[in-house]
Amino acid sequence: MTLEFDLDNPEFPEALEKEAMKSGGYPYKDKLKRSKYDEELEALQIELVKAQEWVRETGERVVCVFEGRDAAGKGGCIKVITQYTNPRNVRSVALSKPSDVERGQWYFQRYAQQLPTRGEIVLFDRSWYNRAGVEPVMGFSTPEQTEKFLLDAPRFEKMVRDSGTRLFKFWLNIGREMQLKRFHDRRHSPLKHWKLSPIDLEALDKWDEYTEARNRMLKATHKDHSPWIVLRANDKRRARLNMLRYLLNELPYPKKDQSLLAPIDPKILGFGYDYLKKGD
Numbered sequence: 001m002t003l004e005f006d007l008d009n010p011e012f013p014e015a016l017e018k019e020a021m022k023s024g025g026y027p028y029k030d031k032l033k034r035s036k037y038d039e040e041l042e043a044l045q046i047e048l049v050k051a052q053e054w055v056r057e058t059g060e061r062v063v064c065v066f067e068g069r070d071a072a073g074k075g076g077c078i079k080v081i082t083q084y085t086n087p088r089n090v091r092s093v094a095l096s097k098p099s100d101v102e103r104g105q106w107y108f109q110r111y112a113q114q115l116p117t118r119g120e121i122v123l124f125d126r127s128w129y130n131r132a133g134v135e136p137v138m139g140f141s142t143p144e145q146t147e148k149f150l151l152d153a154p155r156f157e158k159m160v161r162d163s164g165t166r167l168f169k170f171w172l173n174i175g176r177e178m179q180l181k182r183f184h185d186r187r188h189s190p191l192k193h194w195k196l197s198p199i200d201l202e203a204l205d206k207w208d209e210y211t212e213a214r215n216r217m218l219k220a221t222h223k224d225h226s227p228w229i230v231l232r233a234n235d236k237r238r239a240r241l242n243m244l245r246y247l248l249n250e251l252p253y254p255k256k257d258q259s260l261l262a263p264i265d266p267k268i269l270g271f272g273y274d275y276l277k278k279g280d
């Protein structure tokens with residue numbers, strides 16, 4: 001269908017509105033009900049506080065990488081983790097563009113500096129994977145740099161894992177019409193319009209280029225030691241709940257209420273490109 005529309009028009013096209021939720025092969029036609037979401041989220045956040053205390057007391061190190069297209073819901077996933085956890089032990093990282101000094105460093109250096117110390121959880125709102133997505137699509141890196149990154153990233157992540165750090169990589173996937181809807185919502189929100197950057201606006205015409213970069217990245221960097229956990233995120237509520245269930249299942253903290261952590265919805269969460277291509 002035609003995807004052209006006027007971002008500055010306060011009225012979002014009805015035809016796009018009807019397509020948004022099911023775009024990208026999304027398996028549900030409606031959002032999870034708010035009451036059910038709030039109830040399940042609170043229970044999972046209580047578990048998350050237990051997990052945070054275990055990380056602090058045992059000196060564990062945990063890294064969660066959140067990647068996805070613009071407006072995929074990365075910040076919202078991070079927010080439900082940090083909402084009731086201690087900022088001394090759980091922190092988010094959203095780096096700005098590299099400085100002149102950083103551009104002269106080993107590519108992974110400024111990200112390595114942000115990795116957790118003992119007893120800490122670090123959440124990356126975008127990460128070293130900028131070099132596999134935004135940078136090549138927008139012309140900020142050369143094809144040679146991207147190719148080298150795709151070879152080096154699994155090696156870097158293996159070193160991180162071998163150091164005793166637990167690494168989780170989440171890819172949030174949304175359909176094209178849903179991205180348009182979220183961009184439109186941001187453009188006309190007095191509270192969220194600042195989230196719509198010039199890079200976001202340029203991305204409107206580069207959907208296919210981002211898709212190609214995403215597929216290449218997932219194929220090259222989905223490894224046994226650092227798999228991609230893919231979340232279908234047209235409904236942010238389902239995505240957040242399944243993300244939390246997966247993360248909590250993987251952390252062996254004491255007094256875990258296993259009944260709250262199952263089941264993980266296989267329609268929403270899976271692994272790597274093979275899962276993604278089934279509905280995209």
